[in-house]
Amino acid sequence: MFKRISYWVFTALLVAWLLTGGIFDVFHLPAANAILQALGYPEYLATILGVCKLLAVAALLYPRTRFLREWAYAGITFDALGAFASHLAMKHSIGATIAPLIMLSFAAISYWLRPAVCRLHLAMRASEKVAA
Numbered sequence: 001m002f003k004r005i006s007y008w009v010f011t012a013l014l015v016a017w018l019l020t021g022g023i024f025d026v027f028h029l030p031a032a033n034a035i036l037q038a039l040g041y042p043e044y045l046a047t048i049l050g051v052c053k054l055l056a057v058a059a060l061l062y063p064r065t066r067f068l069r070e071w072a073y074a075g076i077t078f079d080a081l082g083a084f085a086s087h088l089a090m091k092h093s094i095g096a097t098i099a100p101l102i103m104l105s106f107a108a109i110s111y112w113l114r115p116a117v118c119r120l121h122l123a124m125r126a127s128e129k130v131a132a
Contacts, residue, residue: 003113004115006109006113007110008113009112009115009116010106010109010110011035011060011110011114012028013106014060014076014106014107014110015057015060015061017103017106018053018054018056018057018060018076018103019053019054019057021049021050021053022049022050022051022052022053022054022056022057023050023054024046024050025046025047025049025050025053026046026047026050026051026054027041027050028047029050031063032046032050033046038090038092039086039087039090041086048129052075052079052118055072055076056072056076059071059072060072060110063117063118066118066119066120067120069114069118069120070120073107073110073111076103076104076107077104077107079100079117080100080101080103080104081100081104081106082100083099083100084098084100084104087099087100089132
């Protein structure tokens with residue numbers, strides 16, 4: 001029971017982070033544009049990142065997306081590590097630099113605690129039994 005509650009707490013934190021960031025990015029809100037500008041990235045990147053974040057939210061919350069959920073976790077990892085490296089390269093404040101690692105930790109904990117029905121390898125085993 002504790003594992004299930006912990007999974008949903010960290011998944012909810014991750015989804016809230018992604019949803020907020022995705023909306024800020026898609027609508028090119030000043031805060032999102034300021035971050036991209038400070039990192040030296042073009043403004044159109046906000047649209048790409050925002051759409052990807054919102055698709056990741058859908059993949060994490062929809063129960064029948066085992067394969068897409070794996071890709072969502074991978075994309076979140078790439079996004080967080082890229083943001084961390086970018087802030088580090090620009091010598092931004094420690095808060096701005098470690099913020100992506102906090103999001104990454106939410107994703108990692110959510111991934112490790114995900115229920116068995118959300119795990120890809122179990123879905124693949126079940127399909128192998130059906131095919132046999």
